[in-house]
Amino acid sequence: MHQDYIQPNPWSIIEEGFDKGRVKSSESLFSIGNGAMGQRANFEEAYSGPTFQGSYIGGVYYPDKTRVGWWKNGYPEYFAKVLNAPNWIGIDVEIDGSALDLATCSNIKNFKRELNMREGWYQRSFVANTSKNIEIEVVATRFLSLSHDEVGAIKFEITPLNSDASIVFKPYIDAGITNEDSNWDDKFWNTTKITSEKNRAFIASHTMKTNFKVCTFMQAHLSYGDNLKVTPDAEKKEELSIGFEFSQNVKKGEKVSLTKFGGYTVDRNHPPEKLTEAANTVLDQASSLGFEGLLEEQKKAWASIWDMSDITIEGDIKAQQGIRFNIFQLNQTYTGTDSRLNIGPKGFTGEKYGGSTYWDTEAYCLPFYMATKNQEVARKLLKYRYNHLEKAIENAEKLGFKNGAALYPMVTMNGEECHNEWEITFEEIHRNGAIAYAIFNYTRYTEDYSYIPEMGLEVLIGIARFWQQRVNWSEHRNKYVMLGVTGPNEYENNVHNNWYTNYLAKWCLEYALEQLEQVQQNHPADYKRVMEKTKLTNDETGLWKKVAAHMYFPYSEEHGVYLQQDGFLDKDLVRVADLDKKERPINQHWSWDRILRSPYIKQADTLQGFYFFENHFTEQELEKHFDFYEPFTVHESSLSPCVHSVQAAKLGRMEQAYTFYLRTSRLDLDDYNKEVEEGLHITSMAGTWMSIVEGFGGMRVKDGKLSFTPKIPEQWEMYSFKINFRERVIKVTVSQNGADLEIDGGEPLEIVVNEKPITLSA
Template sequence: MNQEYIQPNEWSIIEEGFDREKVKSSESLFSIGNGAMGQRANFEEHYSGKTFQGSYIAGVYYPDKTRVGWWKNGYPEYFAKVLNAPNWIGINVFINGVALDLNTCKKVKNYRRELNMKEGWYKRNFVAQLSNDVDVAVEATRFLSLDIDEMGAIQYELKVLNSDAAIKMTPYLDSGITNEDSNWDDKFWNTTNISSHRNRAFIEAHTMKTNFATCTFMEASAVLNGVKLQGKVCDKKETWIGLEFEQLLKKGEKITLHKFGGYTVSRNHKASDLVDVANKVLDKTTQLGFDAQLQKQKEAWAAIWKMSDIVIEGDVKAQQGIRFNIFQLNQTYLGKDSRLNIGPKGFTGEKYGGSTYWDTEAYCIPFYMATKDQQVARNLLKYRYDQLGKAIENAKKLGFKNGAALYPMVTMNGEECHNEWEITFEEIHRNGAIAFAIYNYYRYTGDYSYIPEMGLEVLIGIARFWHQRATFSSHKNKYVILGVTGPNEYENNINNNWYTNYLAKWCMEYTINQIEKVRKEHSSDYARIMNDTQLSETEIVEWNNVFSNMYFPFSDEYQVFLQQDGFLDKELVRVQDLPKTERPINQKWSWDRILRSPYIKQADVLQGFYFFEDHFSIEQLERHFDFYEPFTVHESSLSPCVHSIQAAKLDRMEQAYTFYLRTSRLDLDDYNKEVEEGLHITSMAGTWMSIVEGFGGMRIAENTLSFTPKIPKQWEAYAFKINFRNNIVKVRVTTKETSFFVEGDTHITINVDGKKVNLPPFKEINV
């Protein structure tokens, strides 16, 4: 049974009723972010129950020394911890000397929290009866500004309901925080200075080892009956400072506290200037005030939704799911800073560490290409180019030579920092996803300039890796790739993973084609690149020999490519024949049993069919889908979206819809029983793909935008926009027809169900 306590709503995530067992899950689901920082939905007031405290600053991390039983050559020195940053949201509240703590209150009534996705704010309401029988009503609203991305704002309103009471409210900063996970219980932060000025406070601290300097800051003010109250600075502690507001409240009176806070960081400013910059941020913020800042927040989100919204008519849960996914993607990454990327948990938890996986290239880039300016996607590709030197170093540590590049599975700065050997050393298909993203970017945007300027050097490093990683088998008279883990992480250290081998073949062939294109069309870039990489014709001939003679395991009996050499040696029991009590298997089975089973964590062969669908016939797709889908347990967040897209292509709309709901509500309904650890941010881009590429059938075919629209029977209509080569195309699909509308001055031609359709600007065309 999945959780179902989130109320269906088209624009908001709503929880009603206080349940201690759901606190940690809700802290994930109601998380907020603005691309530069983010935080879990922890309570402002103290909470003594089970909680997962989490505030995060983009790009700030700690290299936690790797902890393994025995060391392996080439092993990463550290695991990059996404750091829990100093806490600026805290507000201690005392009523007649008793702490407001929902875990110890006699009663909690009218509890409600809402994450308003349309306007970008989070609100919590409740009535609590304390142990001293005083009843209070609280309404707390907060947001992280898109306008001033170093700042967040809180409005905390408290009313005494049944008696007069002495109220003490203490907004504070605290740098004495720890991570949920730590290999050695290291101290991650060193607090260097605590200061205050009037109603402002500052904590300067830096990370150990990486030495990111930060200033956590706040300004607080309180108002009662229109009169501003005088606060005082509390006694400083070693890692803590607070401002104190004390007042006698009469029955029915309401006190309103405003708290502005956030972080300035040495990634963006001189370390010596962080307090000065924080003061300027607070000057700007307080000059506008809470209400004006909230209005700016609403306007900023309105602009985002104008381009990225997907409207679904007739299915509230499906509508809520897609908007939740789009909202979280935009909270995580807005494309402003090419040094940043999209972590799999975003700003919602610490699991996995690192700031990027292959998820970005495989799943996220299509979303950002289509819903924002192409420069945003280009920044994601530039991120990999800027880390090419580190990718070459990573490969060298493993014994590769001559500029071969192995991009990391997990990274913050280009260095590999993942600690599971079967992934660190073996999940090398990540290299192929990066090459595919370069191809996909050009295919979609038509912007070839990235390849001669940056991309070709990345492709050459990757092709060199595949050339050296392949082994010639005299037994098979083919090149093989041994000892790998494919996307299906429920098979480790296997030989000839079809997806990996196919990517390797494609990468080398594609790189050779791009070398020739750059040679002909960008001669100066070609000369520079050949000089820098020292690439020889002999090397290219060797690549050609490898990719032309790559081995692919195939079953004559089933007429399918095999996921890996030994797949048919397994006991092929379908998922539907597994007792439900044994699911999910990653929580119920031993790892040994999982590895010997036929069960697939996520699309593997089918992932290759998704990337390269034009290489295979519809009959081949159907045969492979029918063979592999029954063994897929979808215990990776990245799996259902690929299956949804392919089911729609095969006209299996009920199955496609089921997979869509699973990917769109993966966290809202907690399918994998782990949402309290954080959200699955990168798979959320797959949800967008499920609609646009799955139901909408959007593709780039022969350099032309094309659609094969379909609609689930549960929907009355759906609509989305895409930015295709600076033309905004709006698509609306109903049960009867599809309409297209181009915003802009350009006349474009598209394909719909294989037929050309001319779209004049600002005129709706029905098909």
């Protein structure tokens, strides 16, 4: 059974009724972020029930020492932790001397949370009785500003309903926080200074080892009727926290409200000695706008994001809510303003998967950002990898590769590998190919070739060198083989000749050779610079050609399909449909040994290759491979349903495509994998967008032209989306009666719809 408590609504995520068992799940689902920082939807006031406190700052991390039972050469020294940052949202509340705590309050009524995705704010409201039986109504609203991304704002309003009450607000900031997933219970933060002036407070701290310097700050004021109280009645300073106290006698039926601004200034953006000064500047700006002014700016900023990235669906409210939730969370996680940041698999919603960057960015997220932002944003994601090329070369050197071969990390914060399961760290090397593929995908889509001579060619050379050194010649097969790898299907480790990895390696070598030729012809100065820097020789490129031409691919004549790896047919080929439902998901019911010996596929593996290189194969070949592999796929990775949805739509199997779409779009809202309390699956959310735009919309770039083959699930009356293609905005609307395409201004554009060329004019 999936969870089913989120109310269907096209623009909001809404929970009604208080249930202690759902608190941690809701803390994930109602998370907010602005690209620079984010936080789980923890209560501002004290809560003594089970909760998972989480605030995070983009790019601030801690290298937690790797913990494994048996150390192997080449292991990464540490596992980079997404760091729980000092908490600035806290507001303890006392009513006639008793603490407000929903775990101990009685008669909780009208409890409601709303995450308003259209306008970018989160609100919680309820009526409850304190231990002294004073009935109060609480409305707490908060958001993280997109236009001033170092600050967030909270308005906490209380109305006593059955009697007058003395209400005390105690806003505070606290640096005494820990990570839930710490390996050694190390102290991650060191607090150096706590200061205050009037109604502002500051905590200076830095991370251990990485030494990121952060100033956590707040400002608070109280309003009651016409009175504005700016100076706190008292201040409480402790070793790791500082708080203010505002007291007010409140008449029955009247409202008192505390407004709090808070956030972080970081030495990634300011000189370390000026962090408090920078915090004061941010607070001055927030104060001059006020809560309402900041909120107005927030609504405008989100309106502008939605104008380009919204997907509308008519006739299916759960599908509509699902896609908007996914688009909203992607935009909260990465805004494209800072090329040092990337898209973490949990974004700002949890600590799992420590690290900010996986191959998910290149394989799944890049298409979303290319089409819904300007190309500069996508280019920044590619630049991020170029900036980490030296580290990728170091990563390969640690494993014994030479001569500038580059292995990009499975998981990273700063370009260095920080993942420590050997069968993934050393063997899941297909990630290297996803980075080369992203360069190809970007230039194909944007027609911006400049990235390759400026940066991309060096990346492609490093990757090609890696693949050429990673294969070995098999006398037995008279081919190059690749041993001891893990494909995207992590339910198979240490296999030989994973088809997807071998195919990607061959393609990378050929693509690097093509680009060398192009740059030599059209950008001779860049070519000369890159050749001098990389010392690439003709002997090397000759070897690349040889490896690409003689790569081995496992194939079954009997089934007429490429085999996921050597020995796949030796497995007991029982389809997923014939498994006992009580044993699903298998990763929660089976031993790892049993999973590894089974034919079950965690996510698209061979089919991932058919997704990337669709134009290398006929539709009949896709169909054959889809029919062979999908029945063995358990979809226990969040990245699985979207690829299958796109391919099912291409094959005209709309019912299946729709089922996969719903699963990917509501993966977290309905908690399919029963783990949402750990955080959201941010990178797979881009797959939801792909399911509609590339799946149902059939969007491709073929021979340099934009192409569509629109289809629509029978459950929908209509859907529409916009894409930014080479600085031109195209709107696609598909109904049960056909498709309508429009272009915003500018020169006419020739595109292809259902294989026929048409010209779009403004």
